[in-house]
Amino acid sequence: MNEEKIEQIIKKYQHKKGILIQLLLDIQKELNWIPPNIIKKISETLNIPVSHIYRVASFYAALSLKPIGTHLIQVCLGTACHVRGGSKILDAVEDFLKIKAGNTTDDMTFTLSGVNCLGCCAQGPMLMVGNDYYGGVKPTNVKGILEKYK
Amino acid sequence: MARINSPQEFEEFKKNILSNKNKNQLAISLSSGTCGLAYGSDKIAIAFKKEINNQGLEEKISFREVGCLGFCEREPLAVIFPKGIVYCNVRIEDVQEIINKSLKGEIIERLLYTDPNTSKKMVHEEEIPFYKYQKKIVFGNIAKIDPKNIEDYIALGGYSALKKAITKMSPEDVIDEIKKSKLRGRGGGGFPTSIKWESTKNASGAPKYVIVNCDEGDPGAYMNRGLMEGNPHSVLEGLILGAYAIGSEEGFFYIRQEYPLAVRNTKIAVKQAEEYGFLGTNILGSDFNFNVRVHKGAGAFVSGESSALMAAIEGSVGEPRPKYVHTSEKGVWDKPSTLNNVETWANVPLIINKGAGWFNSIGTEGSKGTKIFSLVGKVNNTGLVEVPLGIPLRDIIYKIGGGIQKGKQFKAVQTGGPSGGVIPAQYLDSPVDFDELIKLGSMMGSGGMIVMDEDTCMVDVARYFVNFLCDESCGKCVPCREGLSQAISILNAIVTGEGKAGDMDKLANIAEVTSVASLCALGKTSANPVLTTLRYFANEYDAHINEKRCPALLCKGLLSYYIDPEKCQACTICKKNCPADAISGEPLKIHIIDQIKCVKCGNCFDVCPSKFKAVKKISGEPIPSPISEEKRLIKRIRKKN
Numbered sequence: 001m002n003e004e005k006i007e008q009i010i011k012k013y014q015h016k017k018g019i020l021i022q023l024l025l026d027i028q029k030e031l032n033w034i035p036p037n038i039i040k041k042i043s044e045t046l047n048i049p050v051s052h053i054y055r056v057a058s059f060y061a062a063l064s065l066k067p068i069g070t071h072l073i074q075v076c077l078g079t080a081c082h083v084r085g086g087s088k089i090l091d092a093v094e095d096f097l098k099i100k101a102g103n104t105t106d107d108m109t110f111t112l113s114g115v116n117c118l119g120c121c122a123q124g125p126m127l128m129v130g131n132d133y134y135g136g137v138k139p140t141n142v143k144g145i146l147e148k149y150k
Numbered sequence: 151m152a153r154i155n156s157p158q159e160f161e162e163f164k165k166n167i168l169s170n171k172n173k174n175q176l177a178i179s180l181s182s183g184t185c186g187l188a189y190g191s192d193k194i195a196i197a198f199k200k201e202i203n204n205q206g207l208e209e210k211i212s213f214r215e216v217g218c219l220g221f222c223e224r225e226p227l228a229v230i231f232p233k234g235i236v237y238c239n240v241r242i243e244d245v246q247e248i249i250n251k252s253l254k255g256e257i258i259e260r261l262l263y264t265d266p267n268t269s270k271k272m273v274h275e276e277e278i279p280f281y282k283y284q285k286k287i288v289f290g291n292i293a294k295i296d297p298k299n300i301e302d303y304i305a306l307g308g309y310s311a312l313k314k315a316i317t318k319m320s321p322e323d324v325i326d327e328i329k330k331s332k333l334r335g336r337g338g339g340g341f342p343t344s345i346k347w348e349s350t351k352n353a354s355g356a357p358k359y360v361i362v363n364c365d366e367g368d369p370g371a372y373m374n375r376g377l378m379e380g381n382p383h384s385v386l387e388g389l390i391l392g393a394y395a396i397g398s399e400e401g402f403f404y405i406r407q408e409y410p411l412a413v414r415n416t417k418i419a420v421k422q423a424e425e426y427g428f429l430g431t432n433i434l435g436s437d438f439n440f441n442v443r444v445h446k447g448a449g450a451f452v453s454g455e456s457s458a459l460m461a462a463i464e465g466s467v468g469e470p471r472p473k474y475v476h477t478s479e480k481g482v483w484d485k486p487s488t489l490n491n492v493e494t495w496a497n498v499p500l501i502i503n504k505g506a507g508w509f510n511s512i513g514t515e516g517s518k519g520t521k522i523f524s525l526v527g528k529v530n531n532t533g534l535v536e537v538p539l540g541i542p543l544r545d546i547i548y549k550i551g552g553g554i555q556k557g558k559q560f561k562a563v564q565t566g567g568p569s570g571g572v573i574p575a576q577y578l579d580s581p582v583d584f585d586e587l588i589k590l591g592s593m594m595g596s597g598g599m600i601v602m603d604e605d606t607c608m609v610d611v612a613r614y615f616v617n618f619l620c621d622e623s624c625g626k627c628v629p630c631r632e633g634l635s636q637a638i639s640i641l642n643a644i645v646t647g648e649g650k651a652g653d654m655d656k657l658a659n660i661a662e663v664t665s666v667a668s669l670c671a672l673g674k675t676s677a678n679p680v681l682t683t684l685r686y687f688a689n690e691y692d693a694h695i696n697e698k699r700c701p702a703l704l705c706k707g708l709l710s711y712y713i714d715p716e717k718c719q720a721c722t723i724c725k726k727n728c729p730a731d732a733i734s735g736e737p738l739k740i741h742i743i744d745q746i747k748c749v750k751c752g753n754c755f756d757v758c759p760s761k762f763k764a765v766k767k768i769s770g771e772p773i774p775s776p777i778s779e780e781k782r783l784i785k786r787i788r789k790k791n
Contacts, residue, residue, distance in 0.1 A: 018483075020465035021448050025407060052466075059467045059624075061449030062407050079370030079564065079600045080526035082614050091751055095729045116451065116618065119372035119409060120188050121524055121598075122222030122532035133188035139753055140727050 005030060006038060010045050020048060020056055024063050032072075033064045061115075068111035069104045071149045073097075074128040078117030081124035085139075089125045090114050092139035096146060109150065153427040156435035157317045160309070167305045176211045176252055177231040179293050180240070183218030183379045184372075184411055190242075191215070191226040197245040211249065214296040217380015217415075220289065220534040221280055224263065229293045234274050237261035266530070266552065280531045283549045285512065285520050285538045288496045292380040297415045300422040303383040309428055311499035312387055315394055316436045319502075324395035325351065328498065330506035332518045337363055337454075337491030338569065338595045339671070340517070340584035346478050346488050351396045353479040353486035358398040361482070361489040362389055364405040364412065365459060367451035368567030369618065371598030373522040374492040376534045378405060378412035381496070382419035386442070388495030390428060391502060393440045396488055401440065404459055406447040417444050451568075451622035455670050456489045457481070458624070469624040470670035491596065493522055514540035517583035521594065527564075527601035528555045537582070544578040547601055558603040562686070566595030568615045568622075569675035571682025572608065591682040593675070607702035608687035609694050613641040615679035623672060630673030633664035637680060646707030649695035658684055699770025706750045710768045713754070715740045715777045717764035720784055724754035724765060740782040745773060 009026045013019040023042065027034055034057050043050045057063045075090045094100055097110055104111040120126045123135030127145065134145055154160050180198065182191045195215050202211055219227045224238035230252050237248065237258065244261060251258050262271040263278050275281040295302040303309070315324050329344035350358055362385060366374040377385060389401050403420075405413050420442050423429045431439045445463055452458050453468030460482045462468035481487025497519060501509050513519050517539040523546065526532045530552035537546060543563060547553070554560050562572040571592035573580070580586050584594050602611065620634040637660050640653050661677030668674045684691065693699045700708040713724070713733075718740045725733040725741055732748040735741030741764075743754065758765040 018463055018465040021462060022446060022465075025446055025448055056465070056467055059450060059469075063448055077369070079567070079598065079614065080524075080532075082369075083527045083600060083602055083606050083611075088752060091749075092729070092753075095749075095751070115408070116367065116622075117369035117371070117408070119366070119375045120185055120222075121370050121372055121526040122185060123188055123225075124526070126188075133184070135188050138756065139751060140757060 002030075006041070010042055014046060020046075020053065021060065024053075024057055024060075028063055033067045035067075067104070067108070069108045071110050071130050072128075073110055073112045073146070074115045074118065075101070075112070076116075076118045076120070076124065076126035076128075077114045078121060078124070078126075080121035081117075081126055084124045086125040088139050089127060089137050089142060092142040093127075093146070096143055110146070151425050153425065153430075154434065155427060155432075157313050160313050160434060164304055164310070167301050171305060174232055177214065177294075178211060178248070178252065179214045179216045179219075179229045179231065181217070181219040181225060181227040181229075182215035183376060184409070185218055185222040186226045187411070189225045194226055194240060194242055194245060197242045198249070201245055201249050205249070207249070207253075210253070214294075214302070215298075216295060217292045217297055218376040218534060219293055220284075220376070220536075221278075221531065222533040223531050229275075231294070236263060236273070236275055236278065238263050279552065280533065280535075280550055283541075283545060284536050286536045287500055287512070287520050288377065288384070288493060289380075289522060289534070289536045292376075295381055295383075297380055297382055298418050300383060300419070300426055303381070307503065308383055308499075309387055311502035312390055312394075312428060313434060315391055315502055316434050316438065321351070321395045321397060324391060324502065327502060327506050328395070331501045331509040332506075332516075333494065333497055333501060333509070334517065334584060335491055336493035336497070336521065336596065338566070338593070340594060343490060343494055346490070347392060347396050349476065349478040350398075350486040350488040355480075355485050357400055357485055358396055359482045359485060359487040360389055360393045360396060360398045360401040361459070361463070361487060362401070362403045362405075362492055362495055363454060363456070363459060363489050364403060364409070364416075364492045365447045365454040366406060366409075366492075366596060367454045367622075368569075368596050368598050370526055370564075370600045371524045371567060371596050373524055373534055373597045375409050375412050377492050377496055377522070378409070379415050382412075382416045383423070384496045384499060385492050386416075386419055386423055387428070388498035389442065390423075390433070390440055391498050392488065392490070392495065394438055398488075399439050399441065401442045402463055402482075403442065403444045404447055404463060405444065407449065413444065413446055420444060450624075451618075452624045452670070452672050455672060458670070459489065460487060467624075469626050470672070472669060493597075512538050514581060514583045516585050521582070521597060523597045523599040525551050525599050525601070527599075528558065528603040528606065529553070529601040530555055539583045540581045542579050542581055543573065546582065546599065547578070551601065554601065554603050558605065560601070561604055561606055562602045562608065562611075564592075564600040564602065564611065564679075565598065566593040566675075566678065567598045568619050569593060569671065569678060570595045570598075571678040572602070572611060572686060573682070574686040591685060592678060605702050605704065607645075607700055607704040608683045608690045609641070609645055609700075610702075610704055612679050612683040613638070613645055616641055616676070619672065619676045627667075627669035627673065629664045629667040630669065630676065633660050633668075633673070634676060636660055637664075641680075644691065644694045645700070645705040647694075647698045649691075651695065653695055654684060654688065654691050693770070697770050701769075703767040703769050705769075708769050709750060710745060710773050711743055711748060711750065711752065711754055712766045712768050712773050713741050713743055714764050714766055715781070717762050719762050719764070721759065721762070723757050723759065727753040727757045729753065735782075738784045740777065740784060742776045742782070 101114040127134040334340040458468040458470040665677035730749045755765045
């Protein structure tokens with residue numbers, strides 16, 4: 001972990017109000033999760049109770065209190081994807097990675113998450129790996145997509 | 151760029167931009183919204199720039215990466231100006247040809263839109279049925295605007311509404327014009343915009359805040375994303391006008407973090423507006439000051455509710471609060487705050503520029519103007535469509551949408567997201583406006599329009615939405631928290647064959663209590679998906695509960711896959727694709743599914759070659775017993791030469 005960078009991020013928000021979510025999003029982006037020692041640091045630097053930081057971090061889906069894998073797989077479960085078989089895609093990914101949604105593979109390569117809408121409704125069912133979008137996915141091509149990232 | 155300090159300087163600056171623009175110049179716009187990116191538009195854009203550079207054509211061709219052009223089904227799209235030629239499904243290999251042929255004024259037939267019914271090739275937007283029946287006023291200029299370049303927006307009349315307001319209108323005049331336009335909120339409720347503005351203006355307390363709600367959490371809807379990515383300045387100008395009218399000096403964009411491109415383009419737009427003097431102090435030489443901050447949402451559906459969103463802006467948990475005191479009076483940090491949807495704000499500059507009378511000429515008595523819908527699901531032409539309010543549902547689905555995919559039967563259309571309901575075929579001729587949709591038990595919502603066909607199970611749709619809401623309920627009030635979790639357990643039982651007589655009444659009861667007693671709109675409207683499916687598709691509930699049958703052959707728990715021995719050609723494709731190793735068989739040996747091992751993923755059904763169609767779905771009836779070993783052998787007679 002680049003401690004200096006984290007410190008810079010926290011400092012950027014010092015003496016400003018209403019910044020906690022934006023700060024946590026920046027930390028999440030940098031570290032892929034919000035570690036307990038950073039929560040303590042934020043609390044001390046910005047004078048926000050630890051309990052409040054945990055409350056916010058556990059409320060929002062984009063913030064993670066557990067470390068996530070190198071590649072975040074987001075399977076869209078929005079309505080448009082759902083009617084085109086989005087849940088079958090999730091099943092296929094779960095079957096391939098042998099983990100359930102919300103979990104990370106033991107080797108920390110993949111974290112699987114079912115998301116409510118990626119906003120690419122016309123191309124459903126949608127799947128995202130990191131920043132790469134895959135539209136019109138079929139259960140039978142899940143394996144081919146994910147093997148590229150192994 | 152030097153700051154523009156007065157209305158005169160603005161006019162001169164605009165004249166200057168226009169005189170440098172050659173209307174007849176060849177311009178290529180590439181659709182580069184998130185949908186375009188999903189189809190690799192970023193790489194195509196690089197190819198265009200490289201080719202233009204290689205041939206030294208920078209003076210001859212202006213190339214733009216523009217926002218989403220709406221016709222997502224045919225992405226990536228390119229439009230060639232000044233002729234307005236539309237090319238669909240553009241690939242990197244086409245780039246050189248597009249440039250060369252465009253320079254010669256030729257058209258590439260291969261890339262034109264082909265009408266699937268008549269096989270006729272269509273050149274321009276106004277001929278293509280998907281665009282022909284739309285009325286694009288808010289989305290109108292997206293093809294001509296690079297969202298990262300404020301000057302493109304100014305050249306097309308951008309910020310002239312702001313100039314008009316500051317020079318010719320008092321804040322009261324602006325509110326009055328919005329009142330006369332009868333503009334209603336585009337985010338869901340359809341509340342009159344001017345009333346919100348007035349009540350914040352008249353409320354005591356300072357500072358006052360204005361907020362853009364782009365926490366578009368409704369699954370299946372992405373109109374706001376399209377607008378923020380493609381024309382962020384139109385929303386920003388609306389916000390500045392609102393601030394001027396209300397007397398606010400500080401505004402917020404609240405954009406969900408799942409939309410990284412929208413966040414980026416908005417930040418660029420705000421920065422440019424600051425540089426050019428449309429934000430900051432003494433805007434265009436007046437005594438009006440206004441600044442804007444961009445906040446990212448962190449992923450919570452309920453945070454799109456106004457009081458919850460304001461809590462999120464304060465950096466807290468985005469939970470709603472009771473609204474006996476409206477947020478327009480006590481919102482962010484208990485100060486008067488006006489929050490409007492992205493699309494509502496984008497309508498404001500148009501109304502100020504063209505007048506309330508013009509706006510009133512579009513739409514129905516109670517619903518004026520246009521609305522952008524995300525037309526998705528089982529429809530042929532999916533994408534973002536902007537239509538005049540009052541248009542019949544049938545026109546949207548059949549004329550614009552091109553009907554149902556694969557020639558299947560239309561079953562229902564879902565509007566209003568998790569707060570809305572399903573509308574069955576008998577109401578296809580109903581006009582789409584705020585009030586008519588409510589009469590049908592649904593609502594306009596933010597504009598999701600999900601088309602469902604005969605393969606969609608309506609009990610599953612209800613289960614899907616209740617499950618969504620149950621996950622997203624913040625848990626603060628009992629009716630929503632407990633009501634939804636009871637409803638989902640009943641619905642889960644029904645779709646897995648455990649439904650009991652009386653379940654439908656129980657669901658209706660729970661829905662009624664939840665809708666009356668919940669704290670915020672999430673709970674209050676959560677009954678709609680259940681009540682509308684019960685109202686229009688009671689027969690489907692009945693089949694699930696009493697016959698243990700899913701009529702749409704969708705619900706896994708009531709479904710089996712079976713290989714018809716008469717049709718199976720023992721090609722082994724299904725066996726190879728079975729993740730559960732549940733299919734036995736080999737070449738020349740008819741395949742059989744082991745029903746105990748089968749996980750019902752449906753792979754076998756999907757991959758069985760269409761010329762065989764041997765895999766069947768069975769629901770509500772017994773599976774035929776497997777044929778004997780001897781009969782499984784296929785004897786193929788080789789043709790003698």
